[in-house]
Amino acid sequence: MTTPQTNPHTVTRFAPSPTGHLHIGGARTALLCWAFAKQAGGRFLLRIEDTDQKRSSESSTKGILEDLAWLGITWDDGPELDYQGTAIGGDSRKVGPYYQAQRIDLYNDAINRLIEEDKAYPAFETPEELEAKRKEAIAAKIGYKYDRTALQIPKEERTKRLAAGQPHVVRFIMPNESITVEDQLLGDVTIKPEEFDDFIIRKRDGFPTYHLAVTVDDALMGVTHVLRGQEHLINTPRHVALQTALGYDHPVYAHMPLIFNPDGSKMSKRDKDKAVRSILKNELDDPGVINLAARSILTDYLEIKHSTVNALIIAPILRQVARRIIKQVQGVTGFESLRVVLGNTHEVDLSGVPYLNDYGFSRDEWIEKAKDWLVEDAVGESPEEIVHFNRRLEEQKQSIVGWLKDKKSQADQDKLVEWADWFGITLPEIEVEDFRRAGYLPEALTNYLALLGWNPKTKNDDGTDLEHFSMDYLASHFSIAGMGKGQSKFDRIKLMSFNAGAIAALTDEEFASRWHHWATSYDTALAERFSQQDMVSLAPAVKTRCKTLADGRSVIGFAFIADDAIVYDGKAVHKALIKGDRKGLELLKAFREELAEFDDFTPDAIEAKVSAFAESKEVGMGKIAQPLRVAVTGAGVSPPLGQTLAILGKDATLARIDGCIEHTQSEQTSV
């Protein structure tokens, strides 16, 4: 296996087309290209392939750049990006610009040269004509190839029609010879000439096709090594032929295997659409769609009308309430369905609503707030607003129904995220942005991604294989020889394990910084409830108990509940407090008295206090720890007691103990 070691002239590139977020497979390709360039001491280049005018967008470009930067895959040459104060990219080698749409002249130079040298020719068929021929070929079970009709036109006439501006494409004359790709990973791959036809190098709209642009750019930008997905393997002979025709050097190629879902299907953003679709299909019938539309509007409306905080608080409640009511609302349409949804809110038992306890208000406060908001703002009594609502409702409904009916259509990404949230489902992570939102750490993601296809083949001191490594390690040890040839399945469970490990490895300060930063973007209620400084003290409790930044919240969920709104787990209460002649309850009462006189509310001091108390009463730690735990959290499970109480603080702790004592005294002895 020829694997160049250090070679400062090495240039690799990643060339995404900006038609959406960065796909996880693309991220892996970029990562390995980056690693290859780094281990050689060369340069990694980023180029934006935006020659598809219809599908490319500027926002996609920005998203892709940021996704790469977030992952720590920085490019030496390419579009400039200021990422958290660090400048990435630039054109120090003067081989830009790095957007293909800005390089049209360069492509036309190459194309004109090929035409002049009779290596390419204009063709005047319309797409429809070609499509018809293709269909004929398929019907006859013959592989379709372009028949060179345009090449039969005398050259003089071709040139004339070209000069006259007749709509045309330009085709490259594919040489009639086998082409061998010397792939560094797969070995030699030879393709026979019958597999190719005279492919198009310039489209009717004047833009080059991928094949031409990539060949010209790679050559002009000095790309020496091309690492890309195996889906490109069949394209490579075309590129090799173009390179020869244009007198360019041939870069070194390596085509890496693709990654798939655990079920073997392609990892596609469509999976997200499918996930939501299947839930909606099960949960919603016709009136359901109407209510989905109603909630959709309601959410927008509330988020505009109220401050961010209020909107965040009320929207989830209404969603949940609406969901319950959906099944009761049959055949109610338009504005009336909104009225029904809203009008019933305060008659519904809100205690079981999952989000309710997360915002630090008691049940009664909630109901009051909900009533006020609903009556004052949410319904909107003016005729204009009613008409406006009805119109938007109908639009929403049509769009949702249209989407559900057409299996090929895809709902807007933001809508999918929103709906998934409502129904409490987790969307499959497909794009880098999905992993960010789900609370993965970039170093865990890149570690896992690198290992999915590359193996360092190195042992740890204890004899196990090296699997956990940093970007620095990758950048200094990567080699094509360590890459696997087989396709692999993306195992989110193993990634999760890597992520949990990466989180546990953070210092409390780092963790707090990452967590708060994450929450600022993806869980604003959390970010507002706890400052970064608060999170430093939460870190010891949370770090080993969460696998992603997103599920950190569930660990400290007890702190989100109002002191008088705790929901007690009956079994836990019975086991810890009531069982055995209410011994637990008596101990709790006694401890409460001592705690009232105790002011050092730090985890260690509290632990010591509880321990001393247990000793003085001549009982095991558990005898007092569990009653206390149930008293302050309502459940038999929480972080270590010292941390739990310290997070709550003295006032809340005492208030909760009192509340629990009151609650338990009214409970029957038997369950």
Next chain:
RNA sequence: GGCCCCAUCGUCUAGCCUGGUCCAGGACACCAGGUUUUCAUCCUGGUAACGCGGGUUCAAAUCCCGCUGGGGUCACCA
């Protein structure tokens, strides 16, 4: 369907090039124990694979052929 690539535990893989040290090693997951005031972490142990069939050879996971299976590709997308 034509052409091309690939094939070790459920999953990711080491071993294959340079056949014997492999009744196949590691990781994740799973199961069973242990530590712990609960949960989590952590520790110990366990279940589990060379797709099938032919060769070559004293000897094959390792080399060759066929089959099967998986994937890619057949656009005025990239």
